[in-house]
Amino acid sequence: GNSVTQMEGPVTLSEEAFLTINCTYTATGYPSLFWYVQYPGEGLQLLLKATKADDKGSNKGFEATYRKETTSFHLEKGSVQVSDSAVYFCALTNAGGTSYGKLTFGQGTILTVHP
Amino acid sequence: DTGVSQDPRHKITKRGQNVTFRCDPISEHNRLYWYRQTLGQGPEFLTYFQNEAQLEKSRLLSDRFSAERPKGSFSTLEIQRTEQGDSAMYLCASSLGLTNEKLFFGSGTQLSVL
Numbered sequence: 001g002n003s004v005t006q007m008e009g010p011v012t013l014s015e016e017a018f019l020t021i022n023c024t025y026t027a028t029g030y031p032s033l034f035w036y037v038q039y040p041g042e043g044l045q046l047l048l049k050a051t052k053a054d055d056k057g058s059n060k061g062f063e064a065t066y067r068k069e070t071t072s073f074h075l076e077k078g079s080v081q082v083s084d085s086a087v088y089f090c091a092l093t094n095a096g097g098t099s100y101g102k103l104t105f106g107q108g109t110i111l112t113v114h115p
Numbered sequence: 116d117t118g119v120s121q122d123p124r125h126k127i128t129k130r131g132q133n134v135t136f137r138c139d140p141i142s143e144h145n146r147l148y149w150y151r152q153t154l155g156q157g158p159e160f161l162t163y164f165q166n167e168a169q170l171e172k173s174r175l176l177s178d179r180f181s182a183e184r185p186k187g188s189f190s191t192l193e194i195q196r197t198e199q200g201d202s203a204m205y206l207c208a209s210s211l212g213l214t215n216e217k218l219f220f221g222s223g224t225q226l227s228v229l
Contacts, residue, residue, distance in 0.1 A: 004157070034217075036220075041222070042222060043118075043119065043206070043219075043220035043221050043222045043223065044158070044206070044208075044218075044220040045220070046217035046218070049217070089157050089158075091157070100214050101146055101148055101163060101208075101210055101212075101218055102148075102160050102163065102171065103150075103158070103160065103218070104160070105157030105158050105159070106157050107155065107156050107157050108155075108156070108157050
């Protein structure tokens with residue numbers, strides 16, 4: 001079956017530091033990959049996605065590249081802000097068919113950014 | 116776009132009681148999903164609807180759980196004879212039903228079973 005493994009947290013950084021949150025996956029076929037973010041008191045929101053190998057998803061300064069050879073989708077940001085403090089979830093779905101909204105999530109990584 | 120709304124935000128119940136949660140999706144969205152999230156874990160898929168049809172149910176959804184989406188609008192998730200292991204955040208999400216599109220999540224209903 002499908003599975004997603006994220007680096008263990010929590011992660012604590014100073015403002016303007018470089019961020020990497022590792023994500024690796026196991027899936028059959030060619031899954032689509034996502035990063036969702038959950039800010040305090042809010043619902044999960046899609047941050048970025050990539051639907052095929054070597055695609056790079058990007059949004060709000062965050063980037064992640066779909067690496068099929070290493071089954072990874074690491075999240076990076078060059079300079080974090082206090083407002084980036086949130087829980088980040090890596091997720092996948094098997095593209096095609098009718099189950100594309102059925103996501104498999106990692107356990108989440110708590111990010112705290114200090115001024 | 117008023118977002119996905121869930122009611123109630125919090126529910127405390129005693130073991131053995133029945134509980135029902137409601138989800139109102141974004142109005143034009145024909146897909147609706149239920150997920151469950153326990154502390155320190157990512158959400159786990161429970162079930163989803165295409166309009167009023169329930170198309171898939173996870174093995175996590177025991178026979179004590181039932182979900183409906185009458186007329187393809189709002190949905191309800193009922194848990195009968197609650198157990199302490201049912202304590203979790205229950206999340207609802209909706210989408211237009213297109214491949215690889217994003218899901219819009221509600222803020223969830225936090226269930227505590229005493």
